[in-house]
Amino acid sequence: GAVVSQHPSRVICKSGTSVKIECRSLDFQATTMFWYRQFPKQSLMLMATSNEGSKATYEQGVEKDKFLINHASLTLSTLTVTSAHPEDSSFYICSATGLAGATDTQYFGPGTRLTVL
Amino acid sequence: KQEVTQIPAALSVPEGENLVLNCSFTDSAIYNLQWFRQDHGKGLTSLLLIQSSQREQTSGRLNASLDKSSGRSTLYIAASQPGDSATYLCAVMKTSYDKVIFGPGTSLSVIP
Numbered sequence: 001g002a003v004v005s006q007h008p009s010r011v012i013c014k015s016g017t018s019v020k021i022e023c024r025s026l027d028f029q030a031t032t033m034f035w036y037r038q039f040p041k042q043s044l045m046l047m048a049t050s051n052e053g054s055k056a057t058y059e060q061g062v063e064k065d066k067f068l069i070n071h072a073s074l075t076l077s078t079l080t081v082t083s084a085h086p087e088d089s090s091f092y093i094c095s096a097t098g099l100a101g102a103t104d105t106q107y108f109g110p111g112t113r114l115t116v117l
Numbered sequence: 118k119q120e121v122t123q124i125p126a127a128l129s130v131p132e133g134e135n136l137v138l139n140c141s142f143t144d145s146a147i148y149n150l151q152w153f154r155q156d157h158g159k160g161l162t163s164l165l166l167i168q169s170s171q172r173e174q175t176s177g178r179l180n181a182s183l184d185k186s187s188g189r190s191t192l193y194i195a196a197s198q199p200g201d202s203a204t205y206l207c208a209v210m211k212t213s214y215d216k217v218i219f220g221p222g223t224s225l226s227v228i229p
Contacts, residue, residue, distance in 0.1 A: 108160065
């Protein structure tokens with residue numbers, strides 16, 4: 001099946017710094033990527049939808065200036081958490097869908113655990 | 118707005134028991150339904166995917182059913198093992214390129 005990778009898998013940073021998380025589709029072209037967030041003991045919640053070459057669409061309550069998403073190519077989307085604070089500590093997971101007819105579902109990355117001190 | 122619920126929230130069973138996890142969704146217009154497993158602190162592992170036109174899918178000791186009209190799905194685990202201990206998430210998609218909406222999960226503990 002299709003593979004989606006994320007880098008880094010784990011990051012610890014100081015409050016006020018920015019952190020970039022990469023999501024890559026390794027063996028297929030992803031026209032759409034999704035970014036989810038999971039707080040401890042909670043389920044995954046969609047943050048934003050990222051389409052290659054266009055601006056991301058953010059879910060209600062998600063600050064677009066704080067969570068910058070770039071989908072510059074068909075295999076890479078990045079999420080940058082700007083001026084991170086402890087409340088941003090969470091598990092971030094991306095997923096990707098392929099070109100028309102290429103896939104029936106989304107393929108999920110392994111996740112990135114962010115801890116902000 | 119699609120909402121997904123799962124019952125029970127937590128379940129503890131002795132090894133060897135058969136068990137059923139339940140998932141309900143409010144909007145029956147779905148493209149597919151998927152069951153995931155998530156080990157503590159880890160990412161998602163896809164277990165079974167049921168297309169909207171299908172009634173069930175099976176993989177090893179796992180069987181997932183889908184009743185789209187009633188907005189329900191069940192995940193049946195036969196002969197449970199301690200290694201099955203994890204959180205099980207149910208998720209639905211409205212279209213093939215839409216977001217996935219997750220349920221809150223069922224935390225399963227299988228006691229040796």
